[in-house]
Amino acid sequence: MTVHNLYIFDRNGACLHYSEWNRKKQAGISKEEEFKLMYGMLFSIRSFVSKMSPVDMKDGFLAFQTSRYKLHYYETPTGIKLVMNTDLGVPNCRDTLQQIYSTLYVEYIVKNPLCVLGESLQSDLFCSKLDSFIRALPFFSVRAA
């Protein structure tokens, strides 16, 4: 059980933060293209899910799963999108992503007056706290299952 990587996007599609812990295979394209691809996919799938929903929609798009990995998605009311890829053993990451937002992003980025919102995150403190938070998660182990 492990976490592969984590993306944080802002409302305009700019990737604020990306870190990886256990990525075995790269995408084959440059990082900017990868971020654009990810953001574009999320945007499309969210509108698809809301349009095609046969019942009244409550939360919208939550996660997708393949035979090897699962992608979890959490969007805040202010438009910050957190995307985490984990392996299949992880049940539901929504609370974790919500915790990352409230205890890490808000505390160390929003409250840091030297971090300009909307630009790529520079704070070392945020990166180190995020790293230790992910490593402390119960479903994180260094070697992928």
Add this chain to the structure above:
Amino acid sequence: MADEALFQFLHSEIIQYVNRAETGESENGRCVSKLENMGFRVGQGLIERFTKDTPRFKDELDVMKFICKDFWTSVFKKQIDNLRTNHQGIYVLQDNKFRLLTQLSAGKQYLEHAPKFLAFTCGLVRGALSNIGVKSIVTAEVSVMPACKFQVMIQKILLGCDRRHWCEIRFQCEYGRGLC
């Protein structure tokens, strides 16, 4: 919790605002002194509220202990971690986890911006002391965030002047046979 975030956001915005208004070589110095003067006025008002029920202070050390314990707790919800003095009017207040710096960094990043974030609090302490009747100069230094040290230098010049002045009056009276 909400009120703590409110003050933090307001404080950060004050610093950004003063920073933007000052442009030029002396920008950092003027920015810091503006913030310090703001803190001075706030400190004067705050100390009136906090000491309205406390008894009079016995001596300087008592005043400094009040600042370290009750005053710091009311403003920053924690006490000063270490107070040192040379018993000659210089006090060093050390806070190992200063509330306004914890979100900035945990180490050396953003160190050059740290003085601006301490200026308001320096003024706060100076204002509080001045309304108690202690004239002082307060400076701050930070080497590894979020720990910082505030140095308070008590000014004793006022007292010395009075004594000399008193001596001069008596001297003139004895020699000049004037009215004492």
